[in-house]
Amino acid sequence: MERIGVLTSGGDAPGMNAAIRAVVRTCVYYNITPYGIYQGYEGLIQNDIKKMDAGSVKHIIHQGGTVLKSARSLDFKTDEGMQKAWENIQKHNLDGLVVIGGDGTFTGAMEFGEKFDLPIVGIPGTIDNDIYGTDFTVGFDTAVNTVVEAVDKIRDTATSHNRLFFIEVMGRDAGFIAVYSGIAAGSEEILIPEEDRGVEKLFESLARTSKRNKSSRLVIVAEGDNNGSVYDLEEKVKDEFGDRYETKVTILGHVQRGGRPSCADRVLASRLGVIAVEALQDGKRDMMVGIRDREIRYTDFEKATKQNPKMDKELLRIADIISI
Numbered sequence: 001m002e003r004i005g006v007l008t009s010g011g012d013a014p015g016m017n018a019a020i021r022a023v024v025r026t027c028v029y030y031n032i033t034p035y036g037i038y039q040g041y042e043g044l045i046q047n048d049i050k051k052m053d054a055g056s057v058k059h060i061i062h063q064g065g066t067v068l069k070s071a072r073s074l075d076f077k078t079d080e081g082m083q084k085a086w087e088n089i090q091k092h093n094l095d096g097l098v099v100i101g102g103d104g105t106f107t108g109a110m111e112f113g114e115k116f117d118l119p120i121v122g123i124p125g126t127i128d129n130d131i132y133g134t135d136f137t138v139g140f141d142t143a144v145n146t147v148v149e150a151v152d153k154i155r156d157t158a159t160s161h162n163r164l165f166f167i168e169v170m171g172r173d174a175g176f177i178a179v180y181s182g183i184a185a186g187s188e189e190i191l192i193p194e195e196d197r198g199v200e201k202l203f204e205s206l207a208r209t210s211k212r213n214k215s216s217r218l219v220i221v222a223e224g225d226n227n228g229s230v231y232d233l234e235e236k237v238k239d240e241f242g243d244r245y246e247t248k249v250t251i252l253g254h255v256q257r258g259g260r261p262s263c264a265d266r267v268l269a270s271r272l273g274v275i276a277v278e279a280l281q282d283g284k285r286d287m288m289v290g291i292r293d294r295e296i297r298y299t300d301f302e303k304a305t306k307q308n309p310k311m312d313k314e315l316l317r318i319a320d321i322i323s324i
């Protein structure tokens with residue numbers, strides 16, 4: 001390996017900069033020239049590619065977002081787009097790529113790497129934590145801490161007014177942010193797509209706790225939950241309980257994607273950045289690097305994207321018990 005390109009793609013995630021930094025510095029350490037590809041796969045197509053050095057990534061380890069920018073590139077899903085991307089890779093003589101992103105990014109990498117016989121290694125970077133093959137993805141820890149901080153604040157005002165809040169958190173098809181923040185912020189109920197327990201479970205829980213003199217109620221809902229939007233849920237609760245509860249809805253939205261990465265995300269991203277470059281040097285390709293049970297693991301892109309990471313049922317059980 002003499003030249004390696006690095007890009008960030010899909011939804012940005014705090015800690016992506018720490019991963020870019022680790023990739024670039026590891027390249028320099030091994031006398032490989034690193035190239036930054038801007039705006040994910042879009043930059044590959046548009047030839048937005050620049051040589052980097054150790055200094056190009058100074059003072060970014062603590063910054064949210066991604067200095068390489070990110071994009072959801074529709075063109076990369078077309079044959080013409082991929083062909084242009086390949087021509088630009090050849091122009092820069094890149095021997096391999098490190099892609100930092102989520103399941104979509106890895107699906108694209110799998111197809112592209114196979115089509116043009118290019119070694120590609122992935123680093124899981126998404127706040128959703130929806131990737132098989134790693135306990136945590138880069139960005140999840142920071143996002144979930146942002147959510148907990150916000151829900152703590154909502155609790156203050158909910159308690160002052162004896163209100164029931166429905167709080168929507170991110171997670172397109174995944175409930176990890178909802179479950180972790182629900183437990184940590186002490187919510188009454190958590191609704192996630194992986195475990196559809198229906199609105200009846202919510203009704204039961206509200207009915208049960210209504211006998212207690214609770215001053216606030218917090219229901220965390222993953223955006224991918226199957227029971228409709230948070231507003232639909234609010235309506236269903238109103239239909240069931242009349243005006244027993246004064247309800248409010250908060251959608252946390254993109255505030256969850258920004259901010260300074262946590263220590264856990266910086267360390268995870270730094271480890272995976274080093275390992276990704278070393279993996280390419282060792283001849284590994286078409287796979288993602290991750291950490292499971294404290295150990296480095298390599299998972300084929302195919303498996304990382306197709307196999308759903310298991311939602312820990314034990315966490316849901318814990319949440320149920322402690323919210324009684």
Ligand SMILES: Nc1ncnc2c1ncn2[C@@H]1O[C@H](COP(=O)(O)OP(=O)(O)O)[C@@H](O)[C@H]1O
Binds near residue numbers: 074101105109125
């Ligand atoms: N089937 C595919 N073929 C080629 N490229 C893809 C495919 N799926 C996703 N991609 C590329 O990966 C990018 C990132 O995927 P996306 O799902 O938006 O985010 P994430 O990687 O965070 O899951 C897409 O914008 C697209 O350019």
Ligand SMILES: O=P(O)(O)OC[C@H]1O[C@](O)(COP(=O)(O)O)[C@@H](O)[C@@H]1O
Binds near residue numbers: 011104171223
């Ligand atoms: O910022 P956008 O394009 O509206 O996307 C929102 C989606 O991106 C996420 O924040 C992260 O998802 P990805 O990592 O798959 O891009 C999801 O939780 C959310 O559904």
Ligand SMILES: [Mg+2]
Binds near residue numbers: 010102104126128
């Ligand atoms: Mg995704």
